[in-house]
Amino acid sequence: MNHAQTLLHILSSNRDRHQSGQQLADEMGVSRTAVWKAMETLRNQGHVIEGIPNRGYRLLTSTLLYSKERLQTLLPSWELHLFDSIDSTNRYAKTLKSRKALALACHQSEGRGRLSRSFYSPQGGLYLSLLFPAVFPLSDASLITSAAAVAVSEAIEEMCGKYCQIKWVNDLFYQNRKVCGILTEGVLGVESGRLTAVVVGIGLNLFTKREAFEDSLKTIATSLYDGEESLPSGFSVDALIASMVKKLEDSLATLSDRTFLSAYRDRSLVIGHEVRVHAGSEEYMARAIAIDDEAHLVVENEHGERKVLSSGEVSIHLEV
Structure with missing residues (x-):
């Protein structure tokens, strides 16, 4: 067990109280500097650790779904920003200066959907926003959401064995209930006033239990899995995320060819209805x-x- 894992175990076992840096160092048998480095490792992985002067540290939540190290190995060219909870991954991604970045969280307090609507984002979901440079013709920008819908649905089928249909233009449905929403937003250059990047936000209900949904959503929304205990043995969230990112990246590279449209039509929930x-x-x-x-x-x-x-x-x- 490395220092970060040891620290996580100690913090998880003492959620009801704060522990000083010196207490943690003594219990781990390492220096205060080693504790600090382990703390930063855990925070980079998405764990939320409260630190209060003169009181110490306490683990608020523990995200075990994904690992920054594994994701970075799977997505070496991407800048990763991982969180337990955030107001909006799209909002955060739009502030980044890098060319390619991924913001990821397990909960959003102010998730947003199309037409400025709120997007319910409870624990048990995957909420990710991908920042891409705008290297495609502006005339093709309207195709991005549709390309993303195909990429995500194909990744889900590949990694989870579950078939999703697409309700025009931006929703994925599983067993006739909404399981995913997609929101694409442009980023304008401050000086040029031109489109410089796009952010593709994906909100996927991964294992939120049916009874955990708000009453207004219980009959129209679902998750891929009904509770974390329903995840298959050996299931890798990191692999699912990486598959979605890579498939969308490939689709955007050939956006003008419109090759994704055949799959988009095949998966349509509305054609003929x-x-x-x-x-x-x-x-x-x-x-x-x-x-x-x-x-x-x-x-x-x-x-x-x-x-x-x-x-x-x-x-x-x-x-x-």
Whole structure:
């Protein structure tokens, strides 16, 4: 057991009280400097450790889901920022100056979705935001969310063996319930006023128990696994995260080719179904006909008129 693991064990066993740096050093049989280095290692891994002058240190939460060291090995070119809890990973990622960065948390206090809505982000989820340089034509930026939906759904199928469908434009559904939401935001250069980077936020319900969801979500949301104890033996969250990142990175590198659209159409939850269209102040029933080459949704209303939706959203009644 290394110093960080020893320190984590001591802090986990004494959550109800603070311990001074000297007390920890004495118990571990190491120097205060070694304790400090071990403390920083744990914090970099996402553990939240409270430090109060004249009182000492206390472990508030313990994230054992992922490891910064393992993730860095799997994603060597990425700058990693790991947290137990944060207000919003998208908000944090947009402040970073690096070219490629990943902000990751197990809980968000102020998660955000499309149209400035709040995004429920309880413990048991994975909330990650990827900062990419804007190396693609601006005309292709609207395709990013759709490409991300394919990348995440394929990573889930590859690493978890679970098939997800895509509800246009940014939600993944598992067994007819929402399991993931995606939010793409642009970052403008202060001096140029031009798009310099994009942040792709992914909120995935990994193992939040059904009863833990807010009442308004219990009938429409779900998790890949019902509780942490349901995770398969040997399951690696780090491998799932790395798979999502790599697949999205590959998709963005070939965004203009639109090769992801075939999988996007195959996984569509709405094509061929009656949907309610919400577009600004307009709302009407229509049949979803197709996804075009710009990832827009083509619908046909009750009068046989076809419309191409580039924004707004649709809702669909599903049997669960």
